[in-house]
Amino acid sequence: MVKQERAARTRQALIRAGAEVFAQEGFVSASLSAISRRAGVSSGALHFHFESKKALAAAVESEALNEVRRIAREAAARDGRALAGLVDATHGLVDRIAEDVVVRAGFELSHTPGRDSAGPTLRREWQQWVEQMVRRSEQEGWLAPGVSADDAAAAIVAATMGFEVLSAEDSTWLSQQKVAGFWELLLPRLTGRHTPMNPGRSTHGRQGGPAR
Numbered sequence: 001m002v003k004q005e006r007a008a009r010t011r012q013a014l015i016r017a018g019a020e021v022f023a024q025e026g027f028v029s030a031s032l033s034a035i036s037r038r039a040g041v042s043s044g045a046l047h048f049h050f051e052s053k054k055a056l057a058a059a060v061e062s063e064a065l066n067e068v069r070r071i072a073r074e075a076a077a078r079d080g081r082a083l084a085g086l087v088d089a090t091h092g093l094v095d096r097i098a099e100d101v102v103v104r105a106g107f108e109l110s111h112t113p114g115r116d117s118a119g120p121t122l123r124r125e126w127q128q129w130v131e132q133m134v135r136r137s138e139q140e141g142w143l144a145p146g147v148s149a150d151d152a153a154a155a156i157v158a159a160t161m162g163f164e165v166l167s168a169e170d171s172t173w174l175s176q177q178k179v180a181g182f183w184e185l186l187l188p189r190l191t192g193r194h195t196p197m198n199p200g201r202s203t204h205g206r207q208g209g210p211a212r
Contacts, residue, residue: 014035018056021035061106068106076089082133086137097163097167107164
């Protein structure tokens with residue numbers, strides 16, 4: 001049992017170290033030797049857990065994907081209304097990209113040119129979840145007449161993924177003010193309600209841009 005726990009800790013240390021190096025240097029430039037040094041393990045230990053850099057990158061993406069799924073699942077269950085869950089999830093996603101290097105690296109890896117990713121990518125998974133939640137919002141009567149669910153989902157996906165991309169050069173794109181401002185503009189158009197409404201009760205209170 002002790003040996004298994006040590007192996008699990010080593011694997012997690014390698015995933016985190018890999019995420020840090022991938023986020024800083026990019027997949028192509030990242031070296032396994034740099035990752036093993038950062039994790040504080042030997043090259044042999046790295047190769048015991050991951051046969052290649054691609055395998056390690058896939059593990060980073062998989063862990064990031066699990067975290068994004070958790071954010072979406074918890075946000076959807078918090079209020080019971082799809083639109084409220086969607087608002088909360090965007091706040092949660094931005095926080096995790098800012099604060100969790102594994103999630104941040106997972107998104108960056110998912111659109112690395114020339115690198116094939118096995119299985120669902122984070123962007124594709126997020127897009128499908130947003131589309132599902134917008135369709136539910138429509139069924140629940142939250143979308144105003146004439147508002148296309150497809151167009152609404154496209155706008156939300158484009159904006160939220162745009163925050164992630166733009167944050168590479170300006171970390172303030174991952175601030176809660178940016179997300180709140182986006183929803184303040186979009187919600188009246190989506191719902192047709194011009195009086196203040198708060199479909200999402202975000203618990204993510206961080207105010208400034210993140211440290212990257």
